[in-house]
Amino acid sequence: MRRKDGLFAYQLAVVVDDIAQSITHVVRGADLLGASAAQIALFRLLGHTPPHYGHVPLALSHEGQKLSKQNGAPALLGAHAGANLWGVLVFLNQNPPEELACANAAEILSWAVQHWCPSRIHGLSRVAPVVATRCPAEERDP
Secondary structure, eight states, X not given: OBOTTSOBOHXXXXXXXXXXXXXXXXXXXXXXXXXXXXXXXXXXXXXXOOOXXXXXXXXXXXXXXXXXXXXXXXXXXXXXXXXXXXXXXXXXXXXXXXXXGGSOHHHHHHHHHHHOOGGGOXXXXXXXXXXXXXXXXXXXXX
């Protein structure tokens, strides 16, 4: 579906897709807070209950630019999934224990689900930490 100005009706497409997939929770960057309000209104207009929304701080470069593909941010490597996940938990102020930094992604995710505390997330944007490619314990060893 296209709008009068020729652009696609993106917000409507997102809502219809979420309804079709029975999406119950959406977590995304704080830059999309305005889009969430529009999508909630569309859910209600279509007679559906909107999902629960959570907005997390944006990861910024030291220059204050949002880290994204469009801005040339490097991709996270799947081979370092555990270290990446641990770094994200640190970034979101979830205080994962340091001994968990060397665990695999499944263990870290299990800890995160059990200890998730949204009230610890603060600020709309922050400079992103350097994502580890090795666990901190390996970096301390010569």
